[in-house]
Amino acid sequence: MTEKRKFAVVINKKDNVATAVKDLSAGEEVYITIDGQEVKITLLSDIKFGHKFAIFDIKKGENVIKYGEVIGRATSDIKKGEHVHVHNIESLRGRGDWEGS
């Protein structure tokens, strides 16, 4: 599941995010492997260990995919290399705040 000597991992070829496996800094060039292909991403944000960044541009309203499955939806446009977290994606489940609206 994890590639040796990599700074970030992509779990499934359908994913549009990668997970950092060390603290990474904005401006850093990170090599990730998507379905056997090595791809270079330039980070636009600092990414802490365990946090995610976009590996493609994701438009507002589009699904965010990890493990090959939907983990939520973008609440703003997210650029390739940008931090993906609670500030720019939302859950589609357990949304009591949506009830009755």
Next chain:
Amino acid sequence: MKFKGYVRPNGEVGVRNHLLIIPTVVCASTVAERIASCVEGAISLANQHGCCQIGADLVLTENVLIGLGKNPNVGAVVVVSLECGGVSAERVVDEIAKTGKPVEYVGIQKSGGTLKAIEIGTRLASKMAQDLAKLDKEEVDISNLILSVECGGSDTTSGLASNPVAGYVMDKIIDLGGTGIFSETAEVIGAEHILAKRAVSKEIGERLISVVRRTEEKAKTMGVDMRGGQPTPGNIEGGISTIEEKSLGAIYKGGTKPLQGVLEYGEKPQGKGLYFMDTPGQDIESITGMTAGGSQVVIFTTGRGTPTGSPIAPVIKITGNPEAYINMEDNIDFNCGTIIEGTETIEEAGERLFKLLIEVINGSLTKAEALKHREFGMFKLISTF
């Protein structure tokens, strides 16, 4: 494959030989605790319930106390009651006694108050402690084991490393003829379609989907986004953004075997293989449910680190976060941060964890046991009246 355990009169096998003091009601908890503190090897449950409960909620509390008393890690039981609470102490005693293990009873009102109840309970329990110590372990097959897996204080390494490693061990136990339980219904929200496909029948798959939906609907009645409750603030700090992401990582801990059934909270599996139990995602209540279902040992994965143990079963804590292991080495038994660091595969770490599991079921103390971590909490269906 064999291990050495305590064979109970009903043939079930314990990996520990506890003397359990069960208060049937919150008002008996202090007396139960005092009795336990006087007697070597005795453990009491910090029961906060048992009175002013109605219907299925009362039955659930009763069944969970019975399940914990029946757990084969428990060699003998003293039931302590105030004698005016809702939980039937008589039923608790009778049901546990069906296992053939010694069960004694102390009523606080009948005894004439705290001091007399402690005296009577301590005398009964100390005799039981002497008898339990005479029991020798016997060699038994590993298929007698019910392994539980739990995850708590998760971060994104849980889904990448520690949960797949726990899942590897779960698969191995089931291949050896054993039984497994995984749980935490809220932490299946967003991943239920994957698990349902692994069910051995359409009905079991539908039942899994329906318990997940029931939990999600209950959460929605609060009228808020469940984020902050699930995932927790710690999960979010660790990089988990949504409940779907948490769930998709969490289900790895159950391994890859077919799903044989969906259990109610505290219910015992009726066959071998992998079962899902409908419990909260809160670790303590979840572990109580699985041990009430007869599980003798727990593998607990964590990303952020947690000290949790159980009064009934050894809890083996593992992490896939190398920094969390260094930070909380007093509490965490096993480090598979090696996977993130790229120096070990999931299979290699899984074999290492399996070896540790075998040591623990043969009697090796976990860090939670060594530090007397015995967290206890019971899930309830509805508020107390």
